[in-house]
Amino acid sequence: MTNRIPLSVPDLRGREAEYLARCVRENWVSSAGPEVTAMEAGIASLTDRRFAVATVNGTAALHLALLAVGVRPGDRVIVPDWTFAATANAVAHCGAIPVFVDVREEDWALDPELLSEALKIFGGVGAVIAVDPLGHAADLDAIESICRTNGVAMIEDAAGAIGALYRKRPCGSGGVVSTFSFNGNKTITAGGGGMVVTDDEDIAEKVRHLSTQARLGSDYLHDAVGFNYRMTNLNAALGLAQLERLDEMVAARQAISERYDKAFRSAPGLARMPRPKHSTGTGWLYSLQFESEQKAVKLVDWLNEDGIDARVFWRSLSVQKPWSGCSSMLRGVSAALSGTVVSLPSSSSLDASEQAKVINSVKRFLAKGDL
Numbered sequence: 001m002t003n004r005i006p007l008s009v010p011d012l013r014g015r016e017a018e019y020l021a022r023c024v025r026e027n028w029v030s031s032a033g034p035e036v037t038a039m040e041a042g043i044a045s046l047t048d049r050r051f052a053v054a055t056v057n058g059t060a061a062l063h064l065a066l067l068a069v070g071v072r073p074g075d076r077v078i079v080p081d082w083t084f085a086a087t088a089n090a091v092a093h094c095g096a097i098p099v100f101v102d103v104r105e106e107d108w109a110l111d112p113e114l115l116s117e118a119l120k121i122f123g124g125v126g127a128v129i130a131v132d133p134l135g136h137a138a139d140l141d142a143i144e145s146i147c148r149t150n151g152v153a154m155i156e157d158a159a160g161a162i163g164a165l166y167r168k169r170p171c172g173s174g175g176v177v178s179t180f181s182f183n184g185n186k187t188i189t190a191g192g193g194g195m196v197v198t199d200d201e202d203i204a205e206k207v208r209h210l211s212t213q214a215r216l217g218s219d220y221l222h223d224a225v226g227f228n229y230r231m232t233n234l235n236a237a238l239g240l241a242q243l244e245r246l247d248e249m250v251a252a253r254q255a256i257s258e259r260y261d262k263a264f265r266s267a268p269g270l271a272r273m274p275r276p277k278h279s280t281g282t283g284w285l286y287s288l289q290f291e292s293e294q295k296a297v298k299l300v301d302w303l304n305e306d307g308i309d310a311r312v313f314w315r316s317l318s319v320q321k322p323w324s325g326c327s328s329m330l331r332g333v334s335a336a337l338s339g340t341v342v343s344l345p346s347s348s349s350l351d352a353s354e355q356a357k358v359i360n361s362v363k364r365f366l367a368k369g370d371l
């Protein structure tokens, strides 16, 4: 074991091993079992949703959410230009075409004003995906009301925002459907996993049906092209143990991001990630923005040499190879964020002395001033 400080790693200090052992003992390890059901109930309750359906990962959750709201091949789907590739990939998996709309400076999330303009210009839009970036919420009410006016379904990609609030309600309560990821680098993990939550019974049924090969009953009868997208009980057992400690792990990340925020308040040559008034964020990945890509890359190299994992965050999707032919509506915000945002170690298991080391290293980098 080296004592490198990791970026965002699983924090398995709860009953994970106990629950996993129980799955093995009771022979529930595959795509059915009490832990899957309990995990679904836990997430439904957390998000005040009537239904939750567990999936193998967050990308699959998005794919099924898009299909369930009726996105068809050839439809357009509006996606923020600054998000993880999975958001756009899920659109393409439906045979639909992403239209990239810029994010706002104040929250680094989908710009409602531009969304409204985009919906005037682009026809055939089957859905809008609002992404909650970096552990805080997009402006869900503003986006949702525009979607409602235009008769388009809104999906909230809350992959990295479990435990965060939009105003007073939980992230994952926005839009017709919301999705989560329980990947290893998220606030809570199931090893791998995802969840679709909704209040609409038909949508929940459709997602559940498509996630298990669109099988009718227990015979080999099928009524659609389905997917093998169900979460396994082993993953759910891990996820369930994590969910029990969600509040504690969110509080740890919030304290970490609070300390970073204070430490860099008057640091020159950087901007701290936004903390929009409309959201109580979790500090999933605390990030700083630099004036140039070169400086961001130099900081990452500097930290890496100091035994600290840091990473340049998302890049504008519209200019990347798979998407360069897609339409977009941009104002330069995602372009400015692209390559210039650096995420710092934010694991809930990061201790105060490790964090002090990170802060000290960033400060020494800034003091060099030879950039």
Ligand SMILES: *Cc1c(COP(=O)(O)O)cnc(C)c1O
Pocket (backbone or CB within 6 Å): 057, 058, 059, 060, 083, 084, 086, 087, 131, 132, 157, 159, 160, 180, 181, 182, 183, 193, 194
């Ligand atoms: C992590 C993430 C996903 C994908 O989730 P996986 O579980 O890795 O498939 C989708 N969207 C966003 C915004 C994410 O951060």
